[in-house]
Amino acid sequence: MNDAQDNPSPNPNPARAERRDAAENRQRILNAAQKLFELQGVGQVSMNQIAQEAQIGPGTLYRRYRNKSELCLDLIKDQLVLLFDDIDAYLEANRQEPPSRRLREVIALFLRFREKKAQLLTGVEDGGAPGRTRPRSQSPVYEELHRQFAGLFDELAAADGRSGPRPDSVFKADILLTALTRDAYLFQRDERGYAPEDILNQLCLIFLPAE
Missing domain, CATH: 1.10.357 (Tetracycline Repressor; domain 2)
Known part of the structure; x- marks a missing residue:
């Protein structure tokens, strides 16, 4: 019996998956920020608003952008x-x-x-x-x-x-x-x-x- 076939790893490359998740989060943040800035202006938008619009936690946002x-x-x-x-x-x-x-x-x-x-x-x-x-x-x-x-x-x-x-x-x-x-x-x-x-x-x- 081939254990590798019977129990395939759900994540064969964790580092690659982490990079993909980070790239997706970055794009969600940028898309959310661009949308809010166009609607309200840069000065009127808070970091918390951007996190909410991007549907991510504030910690995730601040880890990428201080x-x-x-x-x-x-x-x-x-x-x-x-x-x-x-x-x-x-x-x-x-x-x-x-x-x-x-x-x-x-x-x-x-x-x-x-x-x-x-x-x-x-x-x-x-x-x-x-x-x-x-x-x-x-x-x-x-x-x-x-x-x-x-x-x-x-x-x-x-x-x-x-x-x-x-x-x-x-x-x-x-x-x-x-x-x-x-x-x-x-x-x-x-x-x-x-x-x-x-x-x-x-x-x-x-x-x-x-x-």
């Missing part, structure tokens, strides 16, 4: 990869253009992305708890944009033959990114009434030399 910011980042990460791929491709194809023109286009690419993905990008910037904002140094979006901006400011400084003190490129990149954060951007757009193209033009007047 806060809503991490969940939003998972939802938007593919689009972020495409954004930075587009930025890299643009910079590579336009290396002969003046750094001021390349910097303007990088800012424009990010502003278009912010307009298209406003809800999720807001969630990524949020610290994951009411009233708390994620430190900028911990934001992968901030870190990558800062690297690009600081590099282009370095190029601008190298091409500028003027003497005397000039703002540090790291400092300038920080200040530019402050102007591009959610609160600053939405204030200019919604309270001051500037269109996205107007905001781009104003930023370029401040940060880029006149051509």
Whole structure:
């Protein structure tokens, strides 16, 4: 008698089954979060609501995502990869253009992305708890944009033959990114009434030399 045939294992590969369960839970969480965010907005949805909508326990949700910011980042990460791929491709194809023109286009690419993905990008910037904002140094979006901006400011400084003190490129990149954060951007757009193209033009007047 073949014991293996008479008593087949109900789970011949527990590790594979566990990975499959984890993948299914992740997709249920992301589907539930996307649905609730579209209906109510990222800021109005709690982690407990997401767990209930996904029909999982809060512990399962928090083991995968410590806060809503991490969940939003998972939802938007593919689009972020495409954004930075587009930025890299643009910079590579336009290396002969003046750094001021390349910097303007990088800012424009990010502003278009912010307009298209406003809800999720807001969630990524949020610290994951009411009233708390994620430190900028911990934001992968901030870190990558800062690297690009600081590099282009370095190029601008190298091409500028003027003497005397000039703002540090790291400092300038920080200040530019402050102007591009959610609160600053939405204030200019919604309270001051500037269109996205107007905001781009104003930023370029401040940060880029006149051509």
